């Protein structure tokens with residue numbers, strides 16, 4: 001890590017803190033995600049790193065390398081200087097339809113690329129991890145589900161949040177009640193408040209995304225052909241223009257798979273010395289333990305993982 005000068009903390013997630021650093025050789029800025037050495041470095045972390053290494057797309061933060069510190073595994077990646085979309089929505093209240101489309105087009109482009117890369121990515125089907133407000137009904141119902149189709153739902157939640165400045169399936173009078181949110185997701189119970197102006201094309205797209213039956217839900221390729229999506233589409237996001245990269249193109253200069261796997265194995269060994277910090281808070285939770293059919297009444301309605309806009 002001597003190569004990088006730590007500038008400031010930029011955030012924290014389920015696994016650890018993220019810091020802004022400067023490369024002392026090139027002066028380039030990077031983000032570094034620190035994960036405590038030891039048992040936290042499990043197969044999920046390894047899969048995330050290996051998958052991240054395989055991705056190269058303008059709308060996906062680029063992986064650079066992994067390093068070891070005495071106490072942590074450090075994942076060095078491109079720094080996304082624009083800040084969090086969520087923060088922007090919080091300060092703007094909500095976005096205009098044109099602004100929302102601008103971000104939604106980039107989101108769909110990145111998600112579409114990830115789906116196209118599925119054959120080289122290692123996924124864990126049927127795991128129920130994520131931010132509750134964004135989860136599709138079939139994921140909550142624990143049926144077999146196709147992750148690509150469930151992603152469409154989550155993209156729809158993001159679009160709604162940008163347009164309205166609130167989550168689509170939260171009860172406006174009781175937004176932190178997770179149990180109510182789940183029931184609303186399962187019943188596809190959402191509406192667009194009267195004070196928000198949303199075009200018919202956009203309403204149509206949302207109504208095609210928020211469809212409980214995954215087989216009837218609009219697909220990513222269909223979204224890319226929807227009139228609302230196609231309006232003002234930047235040329236670089238047009239079909240055929242975007243990330244036409246082969247997986248072999250991806251890592252010209254970066255660490256080899258073997259090197260990364262070796263560092264991850266080393267990181268599994270428990271750390272020596274003091275820990276960096278204990279501020280590991282995140283808004284994701286593992287939902288695998290919740291039986292949505294039987295135990296709805298038992299679900300904690302804690303607001304820890306629900307941020308009110």
Ligand SMILES: Nc1ncnc2c1ncn2[C@@H]1O[C@H](COP(=O)(O)OP(=O)(O)OP(=O)(O)O)[C@@H](O)[C@H]1O
Nearest residue numbers: 010011012013014015018031061078079080282284
């Ligand atoms: N490459 C990056 N550029 C800029 N900010 C980043 C970057 N990576 C992470 N961050 C910031 O640090 C926070 C924590 O990131 P991290 O990846 O640990 O968690 P997360 O993506 O929020 O969720 P999870 O805990 O599920 O991984 C992010 O929410 C973001 O604010």
